[in-house]
Amino acid sequence: KNQVEQSPQSLIILEGKNCTLQCNYTVSPFSNLRWYKQDTGRGPVSLTIMTFSENTKSNGRYTATLDADTKQSSLHITASQLSDSASYICVVSSNNAGNMLTFGGGTRLMVKP
């Protein structure tokens, strides 16, 4: 069964600090891996998307890495801001009909002043 596991489940950091969120997956066949940000009461919004051949992708203060051999990904947030408080969801896409996605449970990040 395709699965995506994320850690930690929740995290509290002080404004200005860095943090790293982890994602492990067992999805086959693999197409791409994406990180979404979901603000409270809103739908998920894509931050980065990486294919098999990419091992890093940045979007401003967000940098995602992918190790396709170990099936692990991380999302690093630099110089956190209060607006980074949200859930971050790791999602893996499979090469099958309908563009099926497997979602992780998310990491809930709280940035405190």
Added chain:
Amino acid sequence: DAGITQSPRHKVTETGTPVTLRCHQTENHRYMYWYRQDPGHGLRLIHYSYGVKDTDKGEVSDGYSVSRSKTEDFLLTLESATSSQTSVYFCAIGEASGILNEQFFGPGTRLTVL
């Protein structure tokens, strides 16, 4: 939210009543999806559509039906709502073509079944 609206945004209903949620897009995407999001679970696919009148089941389709009579509208129906269907429902749209097959999500509908 990438030209996607969902209605209603909030609904409270009683067990056994029928409920229909609507997803409307202005992006002319071929694929539309319905997901539910529950604490302790990632988003789970209920049903999806790959064209007008073309639909298929997802991971958690029991108790749900869908219809797509127009490209822009995708309806999710709970024929007889149960308390286990209390959840936040998200619609998504996409093209499902190419390796970077992006999905864009709507704002969600919070459904409470008493």
